[in-house]
Structures are given as structure tokens and as C-alpha cells.
Amino acid sequence: MFAENKLTEDMTxxxxxxxxxxxxxxxxxxxxxxxxxxxxxxxxxxxxxxxARLPQNTVLGTLAI
Known part of the structure; x- marks a missing residue:
């Protein structure tokens, strides 16, 4: 999905x-x-x-907060 106006799959x-x-x-x-x-x-x-990524609701990862 988008983070900082670019498409990314990197969880970091x-x-x-x-x-x-x-x-x-x-x-x-x-x-x-x-x-x-x-x-x-x-x-x-x-x-x-x-x-999770919408609209598929595919889990990307978990934030430990």
C-alpha cells in the first residue's frame, strides 16, 4: 500500500x-x-x-505497541 506517497510492501x-x-x-x-x-x-x-491491507483485508504484519 501507500506510505509517504509511494507504493510499498515493506513492513518497516x-x-x-x-x-x-x-x-x-x-x-x-x-x-x-x-x-x-x-x-x-x-x-x-x-x-x-x-x-491489514484493504479492501482484501490481507494481514501485512503486527506492530508491537
């Missing part, structure tokens, strides 16, 4: 993008809403935040 780049965007918002729900606009579905699990 995606993680950096997601965490920078998380710093810009006030709540986790606002962050999840914004990321859906970029094509990412974020879901809280017991291991962290699962990152």
Missing part, C-alpha cells in the same frame, strides 16, 4: 509511516479511522496492532 516503511501518523492524532480510534483512508485496517490484538 509501513510501520514507520503508521507510527508517524499515530503521533499526529489524539486517540487510537482517530488513528484507525485515518489509516483506513490510506488503505490500512488496524485491529488491536493481544500481541499489538495487526495491520
Amino acid at each position: 516503511e509501513i510501520e514507520a509511516f503508521l507510527l508517524r501518523e499515530r503521533d499526529k492524532v489524539l486517540s487510537e480510534s482517530e488513528w484507525r479511522f485515518r489509516m483506513r483512508g490510506y488503505g490500512y485496517n488496524l485491529r488491536r490484538t493481544d500481541r499489538g496492532v495487526e495491520v
Whole structure:
């Protein structure tokens, strides 16, 4: 998906993008809403935040936060 205006599948780049965007918002729900606009579905699990690509909802990885 897109991170920093370029198409990428590299989870390291995606993680950096997601965490920078998380710093810009006030709540986790606002962050999840914004990321859906970029094509990412974020879901809280017991291991962290699962990152999936929309619209297929294909899991890319997990953020340990």
C-alpha cells in the first residue's frame, strides 16, 4: 500500500509511516479511522496492532505497541 506517497510492501516503511501518523492524532480510534483512508485496517490484538491491507483485508504484519 501507500506510505509517504509511494507504493510499498515493506513492513518497516509501513510501520514507520503508521507510527508517524499515530503521533499526529489524539486517540487510537482517530488513528484507525485515518489509516483506513490510506488503505490500512488496524485491529488491536493481544500481541499489538495487526495491520491489514484493504479492501482484501490481507494481514501485512503486527506492530508491537
